Amino acid sequence: MVAAGAVNGREGWSSKTAFVLAAIGSAVGLGNLWRFPTEAGENGGGAFVLVYIACVILICLPVLLAETLIGRYGQDSPTLSARKLAVDSGASPLWEGVAGVGILTATIVAGFYCVVGGWVLYYVGVFAVDSVSSGVTGGALQGMDVDAVSALFPSLLESPSLVVGLQLLFVVVTAFFTYRGVSKGIELMAVYLMPVFFFLLIAITVYGMFSGAFGDAVAYLFTFEPEKIDGTVVLAALGQAFFSLSLGMAGMMTYGSYVGRDVNLAGTSGVIAAADTGVALLAGLCIFPIVFAAGIAAGAGPGLMFQAIPVAFQSIPGGSLVGLLFFLMVTVAALTSSVALFEVPTAWAMEKFHVSRPKAALSMIALIGALGVFAGLSFNALAEFHPLDFIPIFTGMGMFDILDTLTTKLMIPIGAILVCVLVGWVASDRLVDAENGLSGWLHRFWRLLIRYLSPLALVLILIYGLFA
Numbered sequence: 001m002v003a004a005g006a007v008n009g010r011e012g013w014s015s016k017t018a019f020v021l022a023a024i025g026s027a028v029g030l031g032n033l034w035r036f037p038t039e040a041g042e043n044g045g046g047a048f049v050l051v052y053i054a055c056v057i058l059i060c061l062p063v064l065l066a067e068t069l070i071g072r073y074g075q076d077s078p079t080l081s082a083r084k085l086a087v088d089s090g091a092s093p094l095w096e097g098v099a100g101v102g103i104l105t106a107t108i109v110a111g112f113y114c115v116v117g118g119w120v121l122y123y124v125g126v127f128a129v130d131s132v133s134s135g136v137t138g139g140a141l142q143g144m145d146v147d148a149v150s151a152l153f154p155s156l157l158e159s160p161s162l163v164v165g166l167q168l169l170f171v172v173v174t175a176f177f178t179y180r181g182v183s184k185g186i187e188l189m190a191v192y193l194m195p196v197f198f199f200l201l202i203a204i205t206v207y208g209m210f211s212g213a214f215g216d217a218v219a220y221l222f223t224f225e226p227e228k229i230d231g232t233v234v235l236a237a238l239g240q241a242f243f244s245l246s247l248g249m250a251g252m253m254t255y256g257s258y259v260g261r262d263v264n265l266a267g268t269s270g271v272i273a274a275a276d277t278g279v280a281l282l283a284g285l286c287i288f289p290i291v292f293a294a295g296i297a298a299g300a301g302p303g304l305m306f307q308a309i310p311v312a313f314q315s316i317p318g319g320s321l322v323g324l325l326f327f328l329m330v331t332v333a334a335l336t337s338s339v340a341l342f343e344v345p346t347a348w349a350m351e352k353f354h355v356s357r358p359k360a361a362l363s364m365i366a367l368i369g370a371l372g373v374f375a376g377l378s379f380n381a382l383a384e385f386h387p388l389d390f391i392p393i394f395t396g397m398g399m400f401d402i403l404d405t406l407t408t409k410l411m412i413p414i415g416a417i418l419v420c421v422l423v424g425w426v427a428s429d430r431l432v433d434a435e436n437g438l439s440g441w442l443h444r445f446w447r448l449l450i451r452y453l454s455p456l457a458l459v460l461i462l463i464y465g466l467f468a
């Protein structure tokens, strides 16, 4: 059955707003809430933030537009859309490989993303139990000292059954929305949950304004010290921006394929990029006041969300309830992103093997679930299993780190470079028309960026990722 918002005989978004909300849901995720503050913390605060914003506008936004344009051009699975664009431009159908790389990347990222999603669920549980048992007025986790709260995270990681059980729970919940489909699953979820997410983010930020070290957080994120900018900061910002905007993973191609021909994609890309960047900044303003108020350093690393934040909630009034709301907010963001990640291989499998959506969704549980089990076990049962030690960039890494490094350092830049070449050079001006929002100077500017600046920057990330 084809739904009301049908696009090219397939299911599609029921409105432009639905598309924009779903795409924002895809972009806003653990990348904004977990990675952005961590990266900013480790790379000099304000300097990182400024470089990040420049990267989003000049390098990522053109690619975001290119990906949605490819999807909408074909209104089919990512591979068929890329192939159609190439063939119509007189090039080889093998250009569908552009999407192929992205589909593989999305599947792998989904594998380890759901492991982190499971960790988030663990803290929802911890704070939910705590809110009920200790009342919501005091600090959280009463009766535990700081070390015991910090130790919750390593002890979670040490438990194979907890890590894998929660990861699989996250996979199944995600697949449920995939199974429900574009308009009745992904779209409904985005339309209801994204407003809840924004409400929680703003409410917790306002809370931090009054009870946390808000001034310190603002100074940290927005004091610009140019001398702190170096190659490492620029490349960290660029890599983070690509991940956060869901680029190089055929995700925006897939979501773009469900969009009607009447939507101005240049306009919607701008809205999506602005919302994603706004959320990353707000996440910094939400997290750092709470962290600083508890006397924790900004560069606490990946443990920032799972160790520093729980410790911080312990010492503040109402901590157990705010902690619960905080981790519910993170759950919403992670879920709308993992649904996007699942949709990429799902759309491909449905078209490639002519299987129904429920069957494709079930296969994703098996495939992505299995990948995630390996990733999750690398913190405990398989901690000593370093299968790629003979390859320098993977030396000493377990499965989780291998999948993360392989995708963020290699596959995402490669996928995105291919998108730039396909759209900027192979298809040349085929995707440009006023309906897409591309005419006059904007078109010329975009063409300059997608042909030269974006691919060049991506090649640099790739080289740096391989050799630095």
Ligand code: PHE
Residues within 6 Å of the ligand: 026, 027, 028, 029, 030, 031, 032, 106, 109, 243, 244, 245, 246, 247, 249, 251, 337, 338, 340, 341
């Ligand atoms: N952008 C998401 C995040 O920041 C991750 C993601 C990548 C989601 C690709 C979908 C597709 O968490």
